[in-house]
Amino acid sequence: MSILIIAEHDNSQLKPETAKLAGAASKLNSDVHVLIVGDVSDDVVSKAAKLHGVSKVLVASHEVYAHQLAENTADLVVSVAQGYSHVLAAATTTGKNFMPRVAALLDVEQISDITDIAADNTFVRPIYAGNAIATVKSEETIHILTVRTSAFDAVPDDGSADIVQLDTVIPSAHSVFVSASLTESERPELTAADVIISGGRGMQSGDNFSLLEGIADKLGAAIGASRAAVDAGFVPNDMQVGQTGKIVAPQLYIAVGISGAIQHLAGMKDSKVIVAINKDEEAPIFQVADYGLVGDLFDILPQFEQAL
Amino acid sequence: MKILVPVKRVIDYNVKVRVKADESGVDLTNAKMALNPFCEIAVEEAVRLKEKGVANEIVVVSIGDKACQEQLRTALALGADRAVHIEADPQLSSLHVAKLLHKLYEQEAPQLVILGKQSIDSDNNQTGQMLAALTGLPQGTFASEVVIEGNKINVTREVDGGLQTVTLTLPAIVTTDLRLNEPRYASLPNIMKAKRKPMDVKTAAEFGVDLTSKVHVVNVAPPAQRQGGVKVADVAELIAKLKNEAKVIS
Ligand SMILES: Cc1cc2nc3c(=O)[nH]c(=O)nc-3n(C[C@H](O)[C@H](O)[C@H](O)COP(=O)(O)OP(=O)(O)OC[C@H]3O[C@@H](n4cnc5c(N)ncnc54)[C@H](O)[C@@H]3O)c2cc1C
Numbered sequence: 001m002s003i004l005i006i007a008e009h010d011n012s013q014l015k016p017e018t019a020k021l022a023g024a025a026s027k028l029n030s031d032v033h034v035l036i037v038g039d040v041s042d043d044v045v046s047k048a049a050k051l052h053g054v055s056k057v058l059v060a061s062h063e064v065y066a067h068q069l070a071e072n073t074a075d076l077v078v079s080v081a082q083g084y085s086h087v088l089a090a091a092t093t094t095g096k097n098f099m100p101r102v103a104a105l106l107d108v109e110q111i112s113d114i115t116d117i118a119a120d121n122t123f124v125r126p127i128y129a130g131n132a133i134a135t136v137k138s139e140e141t142i143h144i145l146t147v148r149t150s151a152f153d154a155v156p157d158d159g160s161a162d163i164v165q166l167d168t169v170i171p172s173a174h175s176v177f178v179s180a181s182l183t184e185s186e187r188p189e190l191t192a193a194d195v196i197i198s199g200g201r202g203m204q205s206g207d208n209f210s211l212l213e214g215i216a217d218k219l220g221a222a223i224g225a226s227r228a229a230v231d232a233g234f235v236p237n238d239m240q241v242g243q244t245g246k247i248v249a250p251q252l253y254i255a256v257g258i259s260g261a262i263q264h265l266a267g268m269k270d271s272k273v274i275v276a277i278n279k280d281e282e283a284p285i286f287q288v289a290d291y292g293l294v295g296d297l298f299d300i301l302p303q304f305e306q307a308l
Numbered sequence: 309m310k311i312l313v314p315v316k317r318v319i320d321y322n323v324k325v326r327v328k329a330d331e332s333g334v335d336l337t338n339a340k341m342a343l344n345p346f347c348e349i350a351v352e353e354a355v356r357l358k359e360k361g362v363a364n365e366i367v368v369v370s371i372g373d374k375a376c377q378e379q380l381r382t383a384l385a386l387g388a389d390r391a392v393h394i395e396a397d398p399q400l401s402s403l404h405v406a407k408l409l410h411k412l413y414e415q416e417a418p419q420l421v422i423l424g425k426q427s428i429d430s431d432n433n434q435t436g437q438m439l440a441a442l443t444g445l446p447q448g449t450f451a452s453e454v455v456i457e458g459n460k461i462n463v464t465r466e467v468d469g470g471l472q473t474v475t476l477t478l479p480a481i482v483t484t485d486l487r488l489n490e491p492r493y494a495s496l497p498n499i500m501k502a503k504r505k506p507m508d509v510k511t512a513a514e515f516g517v518d519l520t521s522k523v524h525v526v527n528v529a530p531p532a533q534r535q536g537g538v539k540v541a542d543v544a545e546l547i548a549k550l551k552n553e554a555k556v557i558s
């Protein structure tokens with residue numbers, strides 16, 4: 001049986017999560033198909049068709065799917081899902097929104113946020129904010145999975161899949177898109193960045209995040225934040241890293257003025273190298289940091305930027 | 309308008325959880341338990357809607373063993389009007405919780421169901437969406453603002469790129485994100501009053517839902533521990549380490 005992955009995209013571009021979903025699917029040693037739901041550019045489709053290991057790309061492109069609302073997206077996925085052994089979506093706010101709906105419509109228990117595939121029916125996932133790692137075995141005949149993409153490698157783009165257009169149009173009657181206010185940034189996305197520098201409550205204000213920007217520019221880094229920094233209104237919500245924000249695993253994560261609460265660690269402790277800058281030498285962040293620098297961030301950050 | 313708020317009893321978010329030595333699960337013996345933080349936000353939102361005159365009745369429900377009545381009392385002290393305890397295994401999967409809630413939804417016929425977006429123990433983030441599917445209702449997940457106008461609800465959602473607003477036709481399902489509101493503390497008089505508010509106890513069997521799970525835990529292990537790192541003296545040493553030892557910057 002084949003595996004279906006649901007493409008992550010923003011209509012104009014295929015997101016890097018999709019290649020990582022294909023990476024996760026490749027562990028299952030079977031034929032992989034991609035389903036694209038949206039109102040998408042040709043570029044999204046042609047990029048998906050190049051993903052290594054993918055033999056077919058199903059495209060449901062219509063304005064009714066432009067905002068990937070959960071209601072009609074789930075109905076569409078269900079109409080396609082029959083006959084697949086596994087359906088995988090990224091554990092992003094999009095995947096988390098429609099996928100449990102798919103699972104319930106299929107009467108299947110979903111397994112959320114998998115970080116490894118141990119066997120066709122056995123999956124690994126963190127629970128309790130990553131303080132425990134559960135391995136679960138499922139007897140379902142179709143596995144509905146959301147995937148923590150930071151835990152999987154992307155496949156290369158050397159493939160050439162067949163493209164099949166779907167003409168199922170499912171309107172969304174009771175749920176209507178009104179508006180979006182999306183953060184525009186020249187920087188890499190948090191979930192795709194190799195380097196992240198994050199600020200916490202210790203930054204004291206949104207203006208002070210400019211101290212991180214100079215460093216981010218030099219390192220090509222994305223900028224993140226703790227919940228406290230978001231709640232205090234220093235920065236927007238989409239910058240939050242943690243159990244209930246974004247889960248990241250960059251090569252280098254620099255935590256500045258962040259104490260290291262378990263909910264924050266849940267989102268970044270799989271980073272390859274962690275640096276902590278904090279004036280409190282007892283801060284829990286130092287227990288996970290490879291390199292800790294004790295001191296006042298307002299002294300350290302300008303020196304750091306200068307030295308790079 | 310009636311609002312239904314499903315709430316879950318979970319380990320307190322401040323407790324450092326430990327995995328049992330036999331790796332069969334997490335050790336909850338004597339652990340401090342609490343209302344799931346997202347459910348607390350859900351209760352608070354319902355109470356605010358009642359205070360604004362939009363809602364007139366708030367029913368809270370929890371599915372679990374007898375102990376979860378403690379969290380239902382907390383929700384009553386925060387301002388819910390009555391509680392339903394559905395006695396069942398506290399470890400039910402989200403699908404089974406959603407199926408029981410679906411049955412209760414049919415009995416209670418609320419205009420709005422507000423759930424937490426996620427339980428902080430299972431970290432599933434499924435139940436609200438599943439309930440929406442089973443009831444065939446529209447959903448507004450990860451809400452940071454809700455506004456009700458007539459038979460519509462506008463939900464502003466926290467999404468990966470920023471914020472998105474959708475309009476749903478009631479009845480609808482909403483799940484809460486952290487910034488929807490800041491929950492109040494229950495006052496002593498309200499805690500006393502809550503003891504006299506009605507609590508209906510039902511068993512899962514009464515609802516005729518098959519609760520056998522197809523997903524089994526093989527084991528629960530502690531996460532890989534990070535090697536303890538080192539403290540560096542200054543910025544120059546930090547940069548040298550990042551370049552030459554970790555080789556993550558050039
Ligand atoms: C259900 C739930 C979910 C949550 N989800 C998340 C989540 O996803 N992500 C998240 O981050 N949090 C989350 N939290 C919140 C979490 O528990 C912490 O409250 C939060 O991470 C603290 O943020 P902080 O480290 O920035 O602030 P604080 O804990 O206040 O730490 C500030 C740090 O800055 C240091 N500092 C201050 N001034 C300076 C200076 N001049 N120079 C150097 N250092 C300085 C201090 O020593 C301190 O260590 C969640 C909480 C709950 C209950």
Ligand SMILES: Nc1ncnc2c1ncn2[C@@H]1O[C@H](COP(=O)(O)O)[C@@H](O)[C@H]1O
Nearest residue numbers: 314315371423424426427432433434435
């Ligand atoms: N056993 C339960 N009893 C009542 N509500 C629950 C239960 N489990 C989950 N919920 C609700 O569903 C939300 C999301 O939970 P979950 O899908 O398990 O992450 C919670 O915040 C609760 O509102």
